[in-house]
Amino acid sequence: MSFLENLFHKEKKIESVVLIDISTSSVAGAYATFASGEQPTLHYLRRLPVEMHEGESDARAMLRALKILGDTLVREGAPALLRVTGTGRADSVLVSVDAPWEKTSVRTEHFEQDEPFTFTKEMVRAALEKASFAPPEQLLADESVIGTTLNGYQTRDPYDKEANRAAVIILTSLINKRVAEGVKAIMRGVLHAEDIFPIAGSSLRYQAIRTAFPHETDALIIDATGRELTSLSLVRKSLLVNITEMKERTENSVAWTRSLTDTLKTIAQRFPLPRTVFLLAREPELSILREALLTAKLGSLWLSDNPPKITSILGSHVSTFVRQATTNPADLSLLLMALFRQNRTPDEAV
DSSP: OOTTGGGGOOOOSEEEEEEEEEOSSEEEEEEEEEETTSOOEEEEEEEEEOOOOTTOOHHHHHHHHHHHHHHHIIIIIHHHHHHHHSOSOOSEEEEEEOTTSEEEEEEEEEEEEEEEEEEOHHHHHHHHHHHOOOOTTEEEEEEEEEEEEETTEEOSOOTTEEEEEEEEEEEEEEEEHHHHHHHHHHHHHHHOOSOEEEEEHHHHHHHHHHHHOTTOOSEEEEEOTTSSOEEEEEEETTEEEEEEEEOOOSSSHHHHHHHHHHHHHHHHTTSOOOSEEEEEOOTTHHHHHHHHHHTSOGGGGGTSSSOOEEEEOOHHHHTTTSEEOSSSOOOHHHHHHHHHHHHOOTTTOO
């Protein structure tokens, strides 16, 4: 069962959520409110750099920055939430964790019987409980149902329907257990929060992008937001069919592009590559990586002289779905977190 399930079953008309985005280079937080039928709203946001001390590990430096961020959220952000909701305390905390502390994978669970059967959510729960696994050093943070087919046809409303066969596509988030425990301890101590829900950043952003661009049924999503790890998600006929993680760092755009090209060649041996490519990265790498892709002459991988259409995902792509009631510059990662939270349905949180 998803650790996020309780996050999406609140009966309150307005729910307050603290959004936390974690990477090796920076940490960010926001106070957001969610109401049925309305756009989610960010009432306060702040991003702080992770500053390394000599001999310090990435995880220790990040947790130290996270504690400072948490104190700042309480001191500056809670009053902003108080003015809107009447209380400065959030109902829950959603935490997005990037590489090197996360791993995202995709798999398909199949259901087939000799006679027609009624496909139920309980069947999916039981299958996940039986098949779910996490190494001792990792936390199974979330398993999201991101696609379902009945008798070979994709459907958005699959449960309690009769079928001869069914399949669900599962997106799994694993988080380094020590990091997850450290993050939760800080959030409990600073925000006095009990409902804390971590998820792999690449999993969250994939799901948010699919919400923002629902009509792009065939696309390749290149997510280099984590900087130390790039996630490539291949979508065909609106279904995620492959996810590959590449460990080349983004600082060296030449080496990164070379590694990406090799990875795409491997993917192309199994699947045709789509014409639409979405690129996610943090500034200033976004413009650098986009330019590197445009000059890499990738058209040959698509068996065409014409290169694919590369769209850099910007805050403006998400701002139509999420309202920001602050004067801060738009923070793409936090906007995507709000979009994910708003559109996550109970059926996806099995």
